[in-house]
Amino acid sequence: MESGGKSSKDKVVAVVGGGLVGALNACYFARRGFQVEVFESRDDIREAKIVRGRSINLALSHRGRQALSRVGMEEKIVSKGIPMHSRMIHSLNGKQSPIPYGKKGQVTVCVMCRNAGLAERYPNAKMNFDHKLWLWSPTHVLLLWLEGRPDGSAQSLQADLIVGCDGAFSTIRKQFLRRSRFNFSQTYIPHGYLELTMPPVAGEFAMKPNYLHIWPRNTFMMIALPNLDKTFTCTLFMPFDEFEKITTGDDVMEFFQEYFPDAIPLIGVEALKTDYFRLPAQAMVSIKCSPYHINDKCVLMGDSAHAVVPFYGQGMNAGFEDCIVFDEIMDQCNEDFSAVLPEYTRVRVPDDHTIADLAMYNYVEMRAHVNSKWFLFRKKVDDILHFLLPKKIVPLYTMVTFTRIRYHEALQRWHWQNKVINQGLLVCATGAVLGGSYLIAKHPPKIQSIPIEKVWDRLLSLKV
Numbered sequence: 001m002e003s004g005g006k007s008s009k010d011k012v013v014a015v016v017g018g019g020l021v022g023a024l025n026a027c028y029f030a031r032r033g034f035q036v037e038v039f040e041s042r043d044d045i046r047e048a049k050i051v052r053g054r055s056i057n058l059a060l061s062h063r064g065r066q067a068l069s070r071v072g073m074e075e076k077i078v079s080k081g082i083p084m085h086s087r088m089i090h091s092l093n094g095k096q097s098p099i100p101y102g103k104k105g106q107v108t109v110c111v112m113c114r115n116a117g118l119a120e121r122y123p124n125a126k127m128n129f130d131h132k133l134w135l136w137s138p139t140h141v142l143l144l145w146l147e148g149r150p151d152g153s154a155q156s157l158q159a160d161l162i163v164g165c166d167g168a169f170s171t172i173r174k175q176f177l178r179r180s181r182f183n184f185s186q187t188y189i190p191h192g193y194l195e196l197t198m199p200p201v202a203g204e205f206a207m208k209p210n211y212l213h214i215w216p217r218n219t220f221m222m223i224a225l226p227n228l229d230k231t232f233t234c235t236l237f238m239p240f241d242e243f244e245k246i247t248t249g250d251d252v253m254e255f256f257q258e259y260f261p262d263a264i265p266l267i268g269v270e271a272l273k274t275d276y277f278r279l280p281a282q283a284m285v286s287i288k289c290s291p292y293h294i295n296d297k298c299v300l301m302g303d304s305a306h307a308v309v310p311f312y313g314q315g316m317n318a319g320f321e322d323c324i325v326f327d328e329i330m331d332q333c334n335e336d337f338s339a340v341l342p343e344y345t346r347v348r349v350p351d352d353h354t355i356a357d358l359a360m361y362n363y364v365e366m367r368a369h370v371n372s373k374w375f376l377f378r379k380k381v382d383d384i385l386h387f388l389l390p391k392k393i394v395p396l397y398t399m400v401t402f403t404r405i406r407y408h409e410a411l412q413r414w415h416w417q418n419k420v421i422n423q424g425l426l427v428c429a430t431g432a433v434l435g436g437s438y439l440i441a442k443h444p445p446k447i448q449s450i451p452i453e454k455v456w457d458r459l460l461s462l463k464v
């Protein structure tokens with residue numbers, strides 16, 4: 001396509017960061033015919049065993065799948081993942097209760113995050129591992145200084161577009177910070193996370209595999225996602241002060257006895273005592289910024305533009321959706337970067353900011369409310385209404401996870417639905433109280449008390 005005198009064939013797009021979003025983005029640009037150079041500071045991550053500090057298995061949902069399917073990669077990735085149909089809540093007493101995501105067929109897929117090889121199918125896309133970006137300049141000449149060549153020397157490259165996909169601690173973003181009218185905020189939550197492995201039992205999964213397992217314990221929480229090798233990766237989320245209190249193997253055991261007793265035999269006492277101390281707990285940060293671009297030269301996507309806390313399982317999905325949104329705007333604006341980049345910022349910032357907020361909201365909800373009867377009751381009501389009025393009432397979680405409704409629109413709809421539902425419940429409750437009082441006045445009952453727990457249990461066991 002012609003634009004700015006050069007055709008896309010002659011234009012160089014430098015993608016900095018060959019992580020999840022960088023590798024996928026490289027496909028999107030390569031498909032359009034650009035000369036794509038991906039620079040990744042790590043060794044070939046397809047071979048590295050564990051990506052330190054980053055979950056190797058992630059929940060891929062609708063937005064991410066859509067983004068993969070546009071470049072013909074969905075089946076390839078999904079077939080190597082394990083579908084998760086529901087969440088499984090583990091109570092303190094060891095009881096397990098499933099909370100379905102929504103309708104039948106709505107599943108998230110747990111995938112390993114090694115798609116660095118994605119772009120290799122395109123002859124015009126090149127992966128450069130061991131290449132770390134040091135410095136770059138958005139104004140005149142675009143220079144990428146790269147480290148990691150065998151002789152340790154620097155190398156430079158002039159690119160027509162630089163795409164910053166270099167993660168939450170982006171080097172590309174540093175240049176944005178020096179510019180005027182760039183909004184930026186970052187928040188570290190008081191929680192850290194630590195990963196533990198749950199091995200297979202006699203060659204089989206130690207727990208039911210097609211679930212996202214959750215142990216909600218108010219301020220702590222553990223989750224477990226299934227892997228293809230029949231292990232589970234358990235992630236323990238806990239405030240850093242609590243992590244710091246646990247210093248010996250015995251402390252670990254005591255802590256697990258108290259909060260996650262059913263997980264002890266599954267992870268194994270010895271493994272627990274040692275694995276717990278293998279790596280320090282990792283921090284989690286939420287980053288928002290705006291704009292996402294500098295002139296027609298540079299754009300941020302993925303975690304470099306919006307790191308979110310992991311409690312909605314949307315970080316990668318949002319980053320993948322960035323690629324689709326950018327691609328759609330490329331069509332609308334005939335690949336003219338001077339129009340595409342500002343439009344991308346305009347369209348995408350409100351959505352990415354919303355998912356950052358929602359993830360933060362879920363951080364509170366997942367820890368506290370998954371245990372709360374009101375939350376479960378409201379969820380049931382939402383699910384029933386969704387069943388009765390599938391187009392009108394859609395639970396927020398469903399809109400975020402199983403549709404491509406723009407994040408900020410999903411949030412607006414949810415506020416509206418909540419208002420309507422809560423008013424409806426109020427009306428029903430008032431009606432019930434009035435009606436009840438009337439009946440009681442007319443026919444005084446023989447006193448029979450039903451424990452409130454039973455009432456809730458009955459309500460909760462309503463099948464949709």
Ligand SMILES: Cc1cc2nc3c(=O)[nH]c(=O)nc-3n(C[C@H](O)[C@H](O)[C@H](O)COP(=O)(O)OP(=O)(O)OC[C@H]3O[C@@H](n4cnc5c(N)ncnc54)[C@H](O)[C@@H]3O)c2cc1C
Nearest residue numbers: 017019020021041059133166167302303313314315316317
């Ligand atoms: C505990 C946890 C659980 C999560 N679970 C989920 C989930 O279930 N579902 C989901 O959708 N998301 C999840 N996420 C979020 C997800 O991991 C991120 O959103 C995703 O990895 C972002 O991809 P990215 O490519 O933007 O950044 P990254 O994956 O961070 O990749 C950035 C890449 O850039 C490279 N790089 C950095 N600096 C330079 C440089 N100067 N030069 C060259 N290369 C550089 C890095 O080596 C890296 O490969 C989770 C996150 C955490 C922490």
Ligand SMILES: *[C@@H]1O[C@H](CO)[C@@H](O)[C@H](O)[C@H]1NC(C)=O
Nearest residue numbers: 181182183184289290291349
């Ligand atoms: C920065 O934030 C302020 C306050 O929210 C907002 O009014 C302004 O439009 C933002 N600027 C950019 C460039 O996003």
